[in-house]
Amino acid sequence: MSEVFTTAVMIAVVASAIRLAVPLLLASLGETFGQRSGVLNLGVDGIMLLGAFTGYYTVLKTGNVWLGLLTAGIVGLFLGLASAVIAVTLKAEQGISGIGVYLFGLGMSDLLFQKLVGTPIPIDTFPAVNIPLLADIPYIGEMFFQHSLVIYLAFAAIPVATFVMNKTTFGMNIRAVGEYPDAADTLGVSVSGVRYATEIIGGTLAGLAGGVLAITLGIFQQNLTNGAGFIAIALVYFGAWRPIGIMIGALLFGFVNALVLELKTLEIIPRDLSNIAAMAPAIITILALVFVARRFRAPSALTKPFTRGK
Amino acid sequence: MKRRSITLVVLIAAFALIAAACSSDDDGGSGDTGDFKIAIVAPSASNDLAFTQSMVDAATKLKDDGVIGEFSVTDGTFVVDDAAVAIRDYASQGFNLVIGHGSQYGGSISEIAKDFPETSFAWGTSADTFGLANVYAYEAASDQGGRVMGIMAAALSSNDNVGIVGPIEVGDAKLYVDGFKAGVLVNKPSATVNVNYIDSFSDVALAAEAGQSLIGAGADVMSGTAQMVVGAIGVASTEGVLWFGTQANQKSLAPEIVVASQVYHWEHMLEEMVSNVKDGKLGGELYVITFANDGLVIEYNDDYDLPSEVKDLGDAAVQAFKDEG
Numbered sequence: 001m002s003e004v005f006t007t008a009v010m011i012a013v014v015a016s017a018i019r020l021a022v023p024l025l026l027a028s029l030g031e032t033f034g035q036r037s038g039v040l041n042l043g044v045d046g047i048m049l050l051g052a053f054t055g056y057y058t059v060l061k062t063g064n065v066w067l068g069l070l071t072a073g074i075v076g077l078f079l080g081l082a083s084a085v086i087a088v089t090l091k092a093e094q095g096i097s098g099i100g101v102y103l104f105g106l107g108m109s110d111l112l113f114q115k116l117v118g119t120p121i122p123i124d125t126f127p128a129v130n131i132p133l134l135a136d137i138p139y140i141g142e143m144f145f146q147h148s149l150v151i152y153l154a155f156a157a158i159p160v161a162t163f164v165m166n167k168t169t170f171g172m173n174i175r176a177v178g179e180y181p182d183a184a185d186t187l188g189v190s191v192s193g194v195r196y197a198t199e200i201i202g203g204t205l206a207g208l209a210g211g212v213l214a215i216t217l218g219i220f221q222q223n224l225t226n227g228a229g230f231i232a233i234a235l236v237y238f239g240a241w242r243p244i245g246i247m248i249g250a251l252l253f254g255f256v257n258a259l260v261l262e263l264k265t266l267e268i269i270p271r272d273l274s275n276i277a278a279m280a281p282a283i284i285t286i287l288a289l290v291f292v293a294r295r296f297r298a299p300s301a302l303t304k305p306f307t308r309g310k
Numbered sequence: 311m312k313r314r315s316i317t318l319v320v321l322i323a324a325f326a327l328i329a330a331a332c333s334s335d336d337d338g339g340s341g342d343t344g345d346f347k348i349a350i351v352a353p354s355a356s357n358d359l360a361f362t363q364s365m366v367d368a369a370t371k372l373k374d375d376g377v378i379g380e381f382s383v384t385d386g387t388f389v390v391d392d393a394a395v396a397i398r399d400y401a402s403q404g405f406n407l408v409i410g411h412g413s414q415y416g417g418s419i420s421e422i423a424k425d426f427p428e429t430s431f432a433w434g435t436s437a438d439t440f441g442l443a444n445v446y447a448y449e450a451a452s453d454q455g456g457r458v459m460g461i462m463a464a465a466l467s468s469n470d471n472v473g474i475v476g477p478i479e480v481g482d483a484k485l486y487v488d489g490f491k492a493g494v495l496v497n498k499p500s501a502t503v504n505v506n507y508i509d510s511f512s513d514v515a516l517a518a519e520a521g522q523s524l525i526g527a528g529a530d531v532m533s534g535t536a537q538m539v540v541g542a543i544g545v546a547s548t549e550g551v552l553w554f555g556t557q558a559n560q561k562s563l564a565p566e567i568v569v570a571s572q573v574y575h576w577e578h579m580l581e582e583m584v585s586n587v588k589d590g591k592l593g594g595e596l597y598v599i600t601f602a603n604d605g606l607v608i609e610y611n612d613d614y615d616l617p618s619e620v621k622d623l624g625d626a627a628v629q630a631f632k633d634e635g
Contacts, residue, residue, distance in 0.1 A: 002556065006371070008526065009526075010520070011525060012526040016522060017525065019519065020515060020519060022514075023515075053373050066452050082464070101592075110355070110386065113353070114356075114357070117386065118357050118360060118538055119359060119562065120357070120358070120563065121356040121562070122427075122544060122563055125544075125548070138423055154412045170574065189331045213515065217514055217515060217518055217540075217541055217544055218544040218547075218548075219514065219540045219544055219563075221358065221514055221537065221540060222354065222355040222358075222386055223386070223512060224514055226510065226514070226515070226516075228515075236538065237426070257343060257516065257519070258519060258523075261508065261519055261520050261523050262523050264506045264507065264508075264523075265473075265506050265523045265526075265527050266504075266527070267504070271479060271505075271507070274467035274479065274507050274509055275478070277508050278510070
């Protein structure tokens with residue numbers, strides 16, 4: 001057991017946790033915007049998959065990881081727009097339409113991969129960027145300040161999102177539309193406009209999450225996300241619809257996964273308990289959800305289409 | 311408005327299903343080049359450079375050689391219920407041999423085979439034919455190739471530390487991992503062999519982190535099995551750690567670090583099955599591919615400068631298995 005608490009192991013676990021958390025963090029952050037405005041999008045995983053393939057294919061053809069990330073975000077943007085049309089304008093049942101978006105992303109990403117690429121081909125990945133001075137701090141530097149630029153940007157998005165949500169007029173409108181859309185409408189806020197904006201933001205972030213995943217791994221494969229989009233949705237609830245809570249949730253999920261992996265490598269987790277240990281991240285997430293459900297409530301207008309006068 | 315939205319949702323779902331179907335179904339055959347038809351239902355992509363690809367490659371070879379007229383593949387059906395639908399569908403379409411290429415399909419095969427007594431079914435990797443006259447079972451003695459490559463891995467490791475990434479500790483995966491570990495320890499009994507089963511066949515990101523964890527624990531040579539190892543291979547490539555592959559030739563994923571791959575050649579077994587079915591024997595037999603029957607082959611990466619003495623160790627181990635029969 002003492003092997004667990006060596007500095008080398010802890011550094012490895014924390015660094016791994018951060019890498020595992022980032023795609024979840026981005027997708028979850030995007031979904032938070034949507035849900036705070038009252039729109040549920042269960043298609044996050046599908047958007048991530050199409051973002052992942054687009055980012056992967058762009059890097060494969062151009063060798064430019066940043067162009068790959070950009071195209072992943074653009075694809076996510078358009079899928080977010082499509083989701084908005086379905087949920088906001090057409091007022092479709094959001095749960096069902098989201099599953100449709102997910103199935104579309106799952107099938108289309110695989111179809112495109114089979115037709116355009118075929119066999120998995122490795123691509124360039126994001127280079128590591130050591131933050132000057134900070135990266136040299138013993139132990140801490142290796143844990144936190146020797147990652148790729150996208151990881152730093154992902155975590156920087158948290159305070160930005162918090163500021164937008166709490167300190168800007170746009171953020172106030174999002175919260176108002178998500179809680180009292182009728183009241184917001186009477187005050188001149190365009191409920192549809194706000195929801196369109198949040199869905200586009202959500203789709204863009206989901207696309208970026210997929211792009212980050214594929215380019216970080218340096219490969220694409222069928223169903224690459226392995227359901228990460230649904231974990232991201234759960235993390236929205238875990239984080240009580242707040243960016244900082246989502247960050248904590250994503251890091252906790254990543255940390256538990258990373259710790260379980262490390263304990264398996266060190267053979268501290270017996271082989272016959274391995275599959276039980278693998279459930280740890282999900283169990284902890286469920287427990288946290290139960291806790292959150294007791295203390296926080298979802299936006300009042302979540303999943304409810306808005307029609308003026310109704 | 312409500313009617314239009316429902317219509318649109320239905321259209322999107324239908325389009326999604328069509329897209330998914332287009333990505334899953336691949337007709338490897340055409341027309342009337344022969345009347346023997348094979349269908350393959352598999353859990354991962356046909357080009358996964360692992361389990362599914364090995365069987366699809368075998369069927370392709372049989373078609374190219376004119377042994378069969380047509381084969382069809384439904385891949386990506388990890389969900390057993392979806393696979394069962396596909397298996398039953400192929401049987402009712404008159405395919406001569408329907409292969410459930412995944413150990414999770416056993417229950418479905420045992421049920422469906424009873425409804426189609428004139429159709430031959432095969433499933434693997436498993437040794438159970440359920441006592442049914444129209445079910446073949448097949449396995450790969452993947453522990454043989456694991457042992458051969460484990461011997462070479464130990465010889466190549468400069469610090470006697472080897473890592474293995476596995477999916478779930480069952481079936482073919484466990485067989486291979488156990489064989490690889492045994493091979494390492496036969497060559498260097500004091501070597502450290504860390505095994506990490508990530509409990510998923512498909513989580514590429516987790517496999518990548520497992521690879522990172524093993525490298526952090528000191529591994530300078532690694533191996534792994536199942537379709538998610540592409541993640542671990544990527545990490546090995548980045549860190550300059552050598553890799554031994556299995557199920558299919560994984561050289562293309564990282565030509566600078568993949569030393570060799572144990573490749574499954576199911577075609578000899580398939581050819582024999584086809585012949586038996588044509589002769590009226592629809593099942594009731596277990597096939598095991600081994601080095602002795604050329605079902606297993608070690609394919610070396612010519613781009614990697616493998617020391618001749620290490621290759622000699624590998625070749626000697628293969629010959630030993632062949633001599634055993």
